[in-house]
Amino acid sequence: MSNFVAMRDSFLERLHESMKEYKNSVFLCADFGSPVVDRIRRDFPDRCINVGIAEQNLINVGTGLALEGYSVFLYAIAPFITMRCYEQIRVNIAILQEVRKMNITLIGVGAGCSYVVSGPTHQCFEDLSVMRTLPNIEVISPSDHHLSAAVVDYALKDLGGCGARYLRLDAQLQNEIYTKECATSVLQNGLCEIIKGSDLCIVSTGYMTHQALKVAAEFNRDGSKVGVIDFVKFLNFNTSELLSVLKRYRKIITLEEGFKGKGGLDNLIQDFVFEHHLSREHDLASMGIPPRYGFQLGSREDIHTAYGIGRDQIAQKVKMLL
Amino acid sequence: MNLELIKEKSKQIFIETIKVHWKSKETRVASSVSPIEIFCVLFYGGLMKYDPKNRFADNRDRLIVSKGHGSICLYPLLADVGYFDKSELAIVGDKESFLGGIPDPVIPGYETVNGSLGHGLGVASGIAKALKLKGKKEKIFVMMGDGELCEGAIWEGLMFAAHHKLTNMIAIIDNNKISMLDFTKKIIGEDSWCEKFQSFGWEVARVDGHNIEQLYSILKSWEVEGDRPRVLIADTIKGRMIPGIENQPLSHVMSISEESYRKILEENKYE
Numbered sequence: 309m310s311n312f313v314a315m316r317d318s319f320l321e322r323l324h325e326s327m328k329e330y331k332n333s334v335f336l337c338a339d340f341g342s343p344v345v346d347r348i349r350r351d352f353p354d355r356c357i358n359v360g361i362a363e364q365n366l367i368n369v370g371t372g373l374a375l376e377g378y379s380v381f382l383y384a385i386a387p388f389i390t391m392r393c394y395e396q397i398r399v400n401i402a403i404l405q406e407v408r409k410m411n412i413t414l415i416g417v418g419a420g421c422s423y424v425v426s427g428p429t430h431q432c433f434e435d436l437s438v439m440r441t442l443p444n445i446e447v448i449s450p451s452d453h454h455l456s457a458a459v460v461d462y463a464l465k466d467l468g469g470c471g472a473r474y475l476r477l478d479a480q481l482q483n484e485i486y487t488k489e490c491a492t493s494v495l496q497n498g499l500c501e502i503i504k505g506s507d508l509c510i511v512s513t514g515y516m517t518h519q520a521l522k523v524a525a526e527f528n529r530d531g532s533k534v535g536v537i538d539f540v541k542f543l544n545f546n547t548s549e550l551l552s553v554l555k556r557y558r559k560i561i562t563l564e565e566g567f568k569g570k571g572g573l574d575n576l577i578q579d580f581v582f583e584h585h586l587s588r589e590h591d592l593a594s595m596g597i598p599p600r601y602g603f604q605l606g607s608r609e610d611i612h613t614a615y616g617i618g619r620d621q622i623a624q625k626v627k628m629l630l
Numbered sequence: 631m632n633l634e635l636i637k638e639k640s641k642q643i644f645i646e647t648i649k650v651h652w653k654s655k656e657t658r659v660a661s662s663v664s665p666i667e668i669f670c671v672l673f674y675g676g677l678m679k680y681d682p683k684n685r686f687a688d689n690r691d692r693l694i695v696s697k698g699h700g701s702i703c704l705y706p707l708l709a710d711v712g713y714f715d716k717s718e719l720a721i722v723g724d725k726e727s728f729l730g731g732i733p734d735p736v737i738p739g740y741e742t743v744n745g746s747l748g749h750g751l752g753v754a755s756g757i758a759k760a761l762k763l764k765g766k767k768e769k770i771f772v773m774m775g776d777g778e779l780c781e782g783a784i785w786e787g788l789m790f791a792a793h794h795k796l797t798n799m800i801a802i803i804d805n806n807k808i809s810m811l812d813f814t815k816k817i818i819g820e821d822s823w824c825e826k827f828q829s830f831g832w833e834v835a836r837v838d839g840h841n842i843e844q845l846y847s848i849l850k851s852w853e854v855e856g857d858r859p860r861v862l863i864a865d866t867i868k869g870r871m872i873p874g875i876e877n878q879p880l881s882h883v884m885s886i887s888e889e890s891y892r893k894i895l896e897e898n899k900y901e
């Protein structure tokens with residue numbers, strides 16, 4: 309596998325391999341595929357079900373299979389597998405898990421602006437906050453294909469102990485950040501300080517970690533020490549590690565392809581800082597999508613710039629705070 | 631099968647449902663009396679395998695009560711068949727109770743969350759698919775209301791179940807013809823459920839939902855699996871036998887009056 313891989317391909321490849329061993333695993337999609345899905349369909353015709361363009365039924369049918377002991381993987385486009393069927397997720401996964409243990413993984417493809425020119429119906433700026441508000445579901449936002457592939461084993465063995473999880477995947481090919489060997493421990497940990505800085509750090513998630521790394525590299529070439537923390541898991545993350553890492557910085561910028569101040573990464577970090585009494589010593593800034601739906605076309609960077617989270621705009625924010 | 635016994639049980643369950651509602655007024659009484667005979671035929675007619683001592687026994691038939699609000703009659707019924715002690719019926723809605731205004735799966739005998747409508751058929755389809763994949767013979771019963779059929783997710787589930795030939799599924803519609811605010815025909819048009827289900831690939835039968843003989847006869851004949859999933863339209867009367875509530879368009883949100891309550895208990899009549 310090259311170093312430039314789609315998160316969904318590595319995830320589906322690993323799932324395809326695992327379905328041979330884990331005979332109680334089933335894969336369901338809402339008429340959404342990929343070449344690897346075609347292979348799953350070919351090799352496991354009984355355990356690969358396309359329910360059609362019907363996300364509500366995707367969740368309901370998946371729940372029924374999970375109640376009978378199957379490890380269920382549900383696959384669709386990110387905004388549709390979260391918000392189109394939110395009530396089904398709330399009732400049949402989040403509430404029902406209080407009484408009946410299930411193993412369900414929701415896989416949403418198209419985090420943030422990753423469907424670049426498909427507009428606001430297919431872009432997804434709400435999933436981090438709306439899914440994070442539900443109890444009993446982990447939100448996992450990987451930044452590369454090693455992390456996304458590691459989620460297969462994590463899910464099949466329910467290593468998070470939560471039973472259900474929402475995996476938020478970028479739709480585009482991305483460079484690797486991690487190695488196959490370290491991915492499982494990063495996933496288990498839920499966060500990783502990729503660049504150790506001195507005074508200022510960027511806490512980012514998903515694709516934006518790639519942007520944070522590029523911005524930090526520019527500053528650090530000139531002698532600054534901008535840290536980058538990749539935030540991967542929005543529940544059951546290693547709180548003591550986050551605390552000890554954040555304590556080393558006085559300035560924190562959160563960076564996400566999600567609505568700003570609406571309960572996503574920024575609010576998670578702000579709450580964490582507040583709860584652990586770090587706020588007095590810390591300067592906090594957040595960068596995210598402003599509260600509007602845009603119709604900007606062009607490259608992903610063009611769209612980010614229109615929303616105020618382009619790479620230059622991130623660099624300006626860092627410069628201002630340094 | 632002693633159908634007279636089921637009739638006796640229906641009367642007993644009716645009286646006890648009224649008492650449960652009197653104890654906890656937030657329970658929905660009108661929609662909870664319309665399916666009494668349907669549940670009694672399932673539980674007392676030997677048509678559904680269940681084990682109160684082992685509620686998740688592998689070889690049980692699964693009952694998904696999709697119209698959760700309108701199933702308070704199951705409280706006395708589940709107690710009667712041994713899922714929990716009858717003393718629980720006296721404390722419905724209290725701090726110590728697990729029997730609430732809307733049934734939740736903390737109640738032994740309930741499989742899923744039922745307070746939000748339109749989920750049962752899809753979840754049941756997943757269960758049915760799982761049992762088919764495992765080559766198991768157990769059946770899945772789904773109880774829905776006609777008002778609930780406005781929920782679009784049900785129709786997604788109906789298409790799925792027919793396409794996947796989930797012949798282990800039997801849906802039952804408690805067709806009491808009244809939703810929360812009015813008669814369903816005034817909200818969503820004249821009743822054409824039979825044609826709708828047939829066109830979605832389901833085998834359909836229609837009976838008087840208060841007639842034990844008719845209910846038993848069709849469900850007994852359905853013990854042999856068919857070539858399609860099945861739906862039984864059971865015509866019922868919302869709030870049946872409750873003075874002031876029976877067949878009233880707003881009966882869903884009406885509570886029983888003290889006069890009616892006394893009358894029902896004194897006359898002890900149910901036919």
